[in-house]
Structure formats: structure tokens, C-alpha cells
Amino acid sequence: MEQQLIPHLFRSEFRKITSVLCKLLGLENIEAAEDIAGETFLLALETWPYKGVPENPVAWLYAVAKNKAKNHLQRGHIFATKVAGQLKSGTQVFEEAEVGFTEQNITDSQLQMLFALCHPSIAPEAQIGLALRILCGFGIDEIATALLKSKEAINKLLYRAKEKLRAGQFIIEVPQEAEMGKRLGNVLTTLYLLYSEGYYSESHDNVLREELCGEAMRLTYLLIGNGSTNLPPVNALLSLMCFQSSRFAARKGSGGEMVLYYEQDESLWDQELITKGVYFLHQASQGNALSKYHLEAGIAYWYTIKADTHEKWEAILQLFNQLLRLEYSPIAALNRTYALSKANGKQAAIIEAEKLNLAGNPFYFALLGELYTGIDNAKAMAHYRAAYSLAKTARDRQTIQNKIDALA
Amino acid sequence: MKEFMLIFRHEDGNKIASPEQMQVWMKQTMDWIGGIAAQNKFVEGNGLPFDEARVVGHNNVVTNGPFGDIKETIGGYIVVKAETIDEAVEFAKGAPVLQGAGNTVEVRKLAKGDGTH
Known part of the structure; x- marks a missing residue:
């Protein structure tokens, strides 16, 4: 036993x-x-x-x-x-x-440690490593597998981060209200990265990856359980995590391979998590600050609706427009252009896509392949081939190969 | 990378658009700005509504305008990043405000504030 x-x-x-x-x-x-x-x-x-x-x-x-x-x-x-x-x-x-x-002291200590570990002077990757070790109780092996690094690299990473913690003489506490906004921003970034590490990781260990996401959600929920940290962006982040996690089962094929969103069996989507996501998004809509987590949760909400309606894509497009104004990222730019093709048509999206200046990014060429499919299949094929040659992982290569096969 | 301000000038600020027209115009503007942001070239921007607008003149004479009656009322602006004035002009060409005949977009480089301009 x-x-x-x-x-x-x-x-x-x-x-x-x-x-x-x-x-x-x-x-x-x-x-x-x-x-x-x-x-x-x-x-x-x-x-x-x-x-x-x-x-x-x-x-x-x-x-x-x-x-x-x-x-x-x-x-x-x-x-x-x-x-x-x-x-x-x-x-x-x-x-x-x-x-x-006591239960109270355990919760308080974890919350305070979370703020201490997410200090801006510690590199983001080290924050994630420390959080996994100290706040999630992961072993070095597990952290190495989850972050696709060697054990030696993780040991070094943690060692240096702890040196920083020691040298910094940080006090373990939840920041006062005046400092909260900035410090909470750091904590949310770390939790967001921790979750993404699990959700998008190339690691084949599915159980471990889901556990990583689960831990990120648990820590975010810890913030919601505390009066001074139960703020709209925290609720928005948890909402985003709920929506994303609702697709865990549907993302896995029978052979463990990745199932793309459009090919997923939506009966496998976890409705309970979707309901929770809606609840936390509602909680997040108090106050007047619109964080990137609000926008991303809004996008994730629309993705939980499978029906391919114009209303859906128009809403997603506008959320991406706002998100990009707030914070640029190549992946948001690519997803925005895909939404544009659904809302405004492929021709309009091709013009915008050509301006993105993301040569070198395999997903950029995969998007161009998608946009040209049915308009100029020869061009679509050329773009998919470019995407294939740039793809970094076996999983991505397989996904693109399927597209090439479908086109040929 | 330089920064340029794109200033929207409306010839006839009094023209009242229908809610449907407003909605179309809003979407076009959001998509246009989103397209610039998707290239990582958007810095900031805002509209300048006519309510709560005043003109303060010589001797601190405060008037309610005139807005709309005069040609070329400023309706808003965005700031973009661009390598050259020509690139900034290309952004400006896509501005939905230019669908109105007589409307213009003025493109101006922002001074860097470091003495080099």
C-alpha cells in the first residue's frame, strides 16, 4: 500500500x-x-x-x-x-x-513563495524551474523531461536561481496593494508560461504535460482564493486555462499523435471545464482593465464553439486585433491572419499575410499554404514545402506532410 | 526604426453617419490597425471626439470650436513604426478615413527628443 x-x-x-x-x-x-x-x-x-x-x-x-x-x-x-x-x-x-x-499557513506560505520565486530579477525559465521544484514538488527528472532539457542543465538552472534568491535577500511575502499590480504581472507571466510549457510542450510524456497544466491552474486558483490577489486578470488567466484544458482529451489521437483543432471530435471537449472557463471569464469582467489574458480567454472561449459561423470569426478577428495592439507576437499575428481569412475572405488575408515578414517561421508558410489552397494550389504546395523544410519537430513535419498529401 | 504619426483629417466633421455606416467604418478601422499591429509596427493611437472639445485662443479666449464647420478637422491619430517615410505613407494609404473624398491622412515623423530628430 x-x-x-x-x-x-x-x-x-x-x-x-x-x-x-x-x-x-x-x-x-x-x-x-x-x-x-x-x-x-x-x-x-x-x-x-x-x-x-x-x-x-x-x-x-x-x-x-x-x-x-x-x-x-x-x-x-x-x-x-x-x-x-x-x-x-x-x-x-x-x-x-x-x-x-495549519491549513492557513500552508496556503499563505505557498502564495508568498509564489511571489518570491517570480521576482523579476530571476530569468523566466529559472522561475518556471523553481516553481516546478518548490511549489509543485516535481523531481529533477520530471522537470528535465517537461522542459526538454538535460538533468545537468536543470540542476545548473536551479542552482543559479537559488543563488539569485539568496543574494537578493527577498522577503517572502505577498506584496502590498501599491506594489501588487507590477508584482502580480510577473506572477501571472510565470503561471502563463508554466501552463504553456505543458500545453505546447514537445515532450511525449502526456501525463506529465497535463500535470504541468494542472499545477499552473492550481497555483492560479491559489491566487483567486486570496482576497488581495483575486483580481480580474487572474480570473481571466484561469478562464483561459480552463478553455484550453477542455480540449486535452480531444487533442490526443489513438496513437498519441496530435489532433488539430479542426479535426477534433468536440464530443471529447470537457464541458465542465468550459463552464468553469465561462464562470471565471465572467468574474474577470469586473473593473475596467483589459489584460491580454482577457483577450486570450475571449479568443479561447470562441474556440470552444465549433460551428464555423461568420459571427465567431469576426469576434475572434477583433479580439486578435486588440491583442496585437496590446502585445505583438508572431503566433498572434499568424492566428489573426487566419481569422481574417475566415471573416473577410482568403484574398484579403493573402494580401495581409504577405506583409507579415515572418520568413523563417514554418507556421508562416503553413498559413500561406492554407490561404492559397483552392486559389492557387501550386503556390500552396510551394509554401507547404517551405514550411516542411523549416519545421523543427517531427510532429510539425507530420502535420504539414498530411496537408501536402491532401493537396497532391 | 523611426516613429511616424498618422493624423486623420476629416473635411466635413458635421456629417452624421448612420449606425450601420459607423459599424462598418469601425470594423474597417480596427482591421486596418490590426494589420499594422500584426506587422509589429503599431505604437499607439486614439480617436478625438468632438464632445468636450474646446479651442483656447489668444488672451485665453475659450470657444467651443469651430469644429466641423471648418475644413479638415482632426478626428484621430495613430503612431506607427517605419524604416522610412515611404513605408509610413504605405500604411496611411490603407486608412479607411480616405474613403471619404476630401479627407486626408497627414504623415509626420516624431522627433526623437535626443537632439537628432
């Missing part, structure tokens, strides 16, 4: 223990916090098979972690007072620290 129980508990409790301990020991001791959490699980692994699983395994873990943290503090205290010679009595009285594993 403990064979499944411990990995399960590791996934759900490691991050809680680490966050609470980080909060207690300070970010400069982030590794000590991880070590204590790790040792706690090691002890479980060593003793439970022989002594039996404790009646309340979670409480057992918390109690062990608590004792280990106290020992750590005591050692630190002894070092500081005796060994380091700071024997000024009265100035550093050791008080038995309160290691609180």
Missing part, C-alpha cells in the same frame, strides 16, 4: 512542507528547507514498510518536518552563539520557533 501512498503524498505534501519551511527559515535557506522536506519523506520510506503506515500519514510528515526544522534552527542557533562567538547574551535569545502546518 505504501508503494503508492508515498509518491502520492510526495506530490501533494512536499511542496507544502517546503513552502512552510522556506517561510520559516527564509529564502537564503531554501536548500535547507528542501533538504528537510526530502529527509522527511526518506524517513517515511525507511520506516513505514516496517512499522506500518501511521494512522494519519500527513500529520506524521508534518510532525517529522517540524522536529527536523527545530533541530536545524537549534543547530543554527548554537553555531551563531557558541561557534561564531556571538555570545552577547540577551541579543539573540533562542525562542522555540513556531512551525505552523
